[in-house]
Amino acid sequence: KAGVTQTPRYLIKTRGQQVTLSCSPISGHRSVSWYQQTPGQGLQFLFEYFSETQRNKGNFPGRFSGRQFSNSRSEMNVSTLELGDSALYLCASSYGTTGNTIYFGEGSWLTVV
């Protein structure tokens, strides 16, 4: 069974630009979560989607948004990029909303210059 797939793996953007990251969950998983990892800050929760509905949202500004499609694939978007948005963005999936274990993809490394 294929794992969580994230694209692109690496990207460089300029301040003020916007970026869209994509995530394909494990087949059969309907819940997708996004996390941001920066050095020394661990994993910070961004948002969670289930059946195309955002169920939970972390403490991030409105520049960070996401969506989920009917096939459970998800995208997140960051608009008006800032240098501090440079981070590893991780997508994770689980079977359902009550699934306690989430499985991560390899992440998308975003560098903002």
Place this chain on the structure above:
Amino acid sequence: DQQVKQNSPSLSVQEGRISILNCDYTNSMFDYFLWYKKYPAEGPTFLISISSIKDKNEDGRFTVFLNKSAKHLSLHIVPSQPGDSAVYFCAAKPGNTPLVFGKGTRLSVIA
């Protein structure tokens, strides 16, 4: 306000010995706890979990202990191997809400 704390940023252990990684939490509503391992440039990999109704769970070389009264859990790796060198994240959740992660502990297993 850190609800999940891993107070040791790094730990070095000799190959073959026991590695003990610790994690403290503040939210008494947490009822499920997990450990993830992360290599550089890769996503975290699920290792082992424990429900709040248990105090111990084993999976091969990995054992997680939960002390609810102390709000403390630990991950024991026996015996430690060089391939175990990675960053280990403790995570917890209260019911049907997102996981809360600690900041990680970097384990170095020295041959």
